[in-house]
Amino acid sequence: MYRLYGSLGSGSAAVEAALAETGASYEVAVIDTKEDAHLSETFRRINPRQQVPALQLPDGSVMTEGSAMLLHLADAFPEADLAPRPGTPARAQHDRWLIFAAVNIYEGELRHFYPDRYGENAASIAETAVAYIERHYGILEDAIAGPFFFGDRISMLDLYLWNLATWMDPERLAARFPKVHALMTGVRTRPLVAPIDAAHSE
């Protein structure tokens, strides 16, 4: 059984959706970051970086980095068909855009959410981060085939982008990045994702 350490409204939502969509047997251990539960000594032993998500695999080992978890689950559950076959050009594009989102948009969101960690002028840091995030959504917008990133078939990349896009103002997202907004809507209305989306949006 997989155990996902996660917090509502965090990057653990994509991993939870991926576990649900693959049909994996899993449980969620809530580490409420708003209550600083991730700063406990117990959780530091699970993830020394003291962030969620963290994923315990059925063999007891623990991995961190949500994007890596999605790639792992795609390969562990090939029958779920949530990523192109490893080693193919299609998989290269899938992994390319997943990592693009992780290192640019997720990273920008951290500067947006925690500007005081990055310097003294928090307002300016947050503003710069928003512009940085939107620049990268613009690049994604041009690359999305629609309705999902690669067309009609959903992938781990779509689950990841849904999670990130829920952190944007929905009206601004729809106006400026309509394909990203449509992709997010397509993911959040899936039967297995809808309850996860609702819980993480509260």
Ligand SMILES: N[C@@H](CCC(=O)N[C@@H](CS)C(=O)NCC(=O)O)C(=O)O
């Ligand atoms: N690089 C990590 C980032 C994880 C991350 O930043 N998680 C946030 C929640 S979305 C967190 O735990 N924040 C609490 C903190 O940094 O104090 C990943 O991609 O999984």
